[in-house]
Amino acid sequence: MKKSTKSALLWLSFVVVIVLIVWGMIEANKTDSNTDQDDNNTSNGKEITINEDDWIKGNPDSDIVLVEYSDLQCPACGYYYPIVNDVLDEFGSHIKLVYRHFPLMNIHDKALMASMAAEAAGQQGKFFEMADLLFENQSTWSTMKPDAAKETFIEYATELELNIETFTTDLESEELEEKILNQFEEGVDLGVNATPTFYLNGVQIKPAGLESFRTFIREALDEQSA
Amino acid sequence: MNKVPKWLLWAIIITALIGFTDATYLTVKHYSGEELNCTIFDGCNIVTASPYSEVFGFPVALLGAMFYLSVLLLTFFYIDREKPVILSLITPITVAGFLASVWFMYLQFFVIEALCQYCIFSAITSTLLFIFGLILTRHTKKLT
Numbered sequence: 001m002k003k004s005t006k007s008a009l010l011w012l013s014f015v016v017v018i019v020l021i022v023w024g025m026i027e028a029n030k031t032d033s034n035t036d037q038d039d040n041n042t043s044n045g046k047e048i049t050i051n052e053d054d055w056i057k058g059n060p061d062s063d064i065v066l067v068e069y070s071d072l073q074c075p076a077c078g079y080y081y082p083i084v085n086d087v088l089d090e091f092g093s094h095i096k097l098v099y100r101h102f103p104l105m106n107i108h109d110k111a112l113m114a115s116m117a118a119e120a121a122g123q124q125g126k127f128f129e130m131a132d133l134l135f136e137n138q139s140t141w142s143t144m145k146p147d148a149a150k151e152t153f154i155e156y157a158t159e160l161e162l163n164i165e166t167f168t169t170d171l172e173s174e175e176l177e178e179k180i181l182n183q184f185e186e187g188v189d190l191g192v193n194a195t196p197t198f199y200l201n202g203v204q205i206k207p208a209g210l211e212s213f214r215t216f217i218r219e220a221l222d223e224q225s226a
Numbered sequence: 227m228n229k230v231p232k233w234l235l236w237a238i239i240i241t242a243l244i245g246f247t248d249a250t251y252l253t254v255k256h257y258s259g260e261e262l263n264c265t266i267f268d269g270c271n272i273v274t275a276s277p278y279s280e281v282f283g284f285p286v287a288l289l290g291a292m293f294y295l296s297v298l299l300l301t302f303f304y305i306d307r308e309k310p311v312i313l314s315l316i317t318p319i320t321v322a323g324f325l326a327s328v329w330f331m332y333l334q335f336f337v338i339e340a341l342c343q344y345c346i347f348s349a350i351t352s353t354l355l356f357i358f359g360l361i362l363t364r365h366t367k368k369l370t
Contacts, residue, residue, distance in 0.1 A: 028254075208262075209274075
């Protein structure tokens, strides 16, 4: 074989192989997303109702509802939290975010206490402010002993200028604990089994990042205006 | 003339092709925003959604694909032209790829505290390329 022919064949095979791999991976991705839709994108056929005691951010009158089941001690939730805040910065006037507790108590020893801290702050009108602080400082308190973590939560309450006496009492409130556990049960009924789990207008979505979140929400906005 | 054993060139090409396939898959996933199927460890979406999945705005997966592609390109160039100087370019690239893998494995174990099977797989292929790169230097020294 002539050297130039050999060289041409070599590079042709190179290009073909690379193109095949890229094409194959794009196709593989399409099949993945199809099976996703068949399997999981439902909330067990149940409707998600918004309760009066739900914590809501964004536009409370919006028909586009994003429900987030989250655990304040779960690292993945900590990653998604700023993303959700970015989504709200961008679409806050068009969507309503509902935050629900889903404390994975058997693997996160302070998840319930953290939820209690957020609820206790909520009693004084600063639920999301406390949730922000808890998520931002998650790595600090999640490794602490429960007593030390409690002290830290009280420090956050001081930082938020809450009434500390009321806050400390509310941290032990049975009523708030019941609310959190009810949300957990409701999540289990919907089929939540991991955190964070998101439902957009009752349909479970699995956004892989901010860009993916944007796509889901834009689709919902388009559907609404159509 | 060609003193580099054929098996070594094949080993590099096959390993780099596998790595390229893996990294391309992650890049496609990154841009389509689809979630990954984590069959071995339950954490790949945590890793790929973490802020560490991008470097200066470039997805790590894309940089990985470029890394494997450049190793492939250089190996093909060498087979085509048979110039030893091309080989001496491969080794430093594999060293960089290996160091990057060590860093990302550290991030997964100690910072993100979640594992991503596709990323671990890429760490394995880049380590193999690093080893082949070292073997390659022995041969290139003889050639030059």
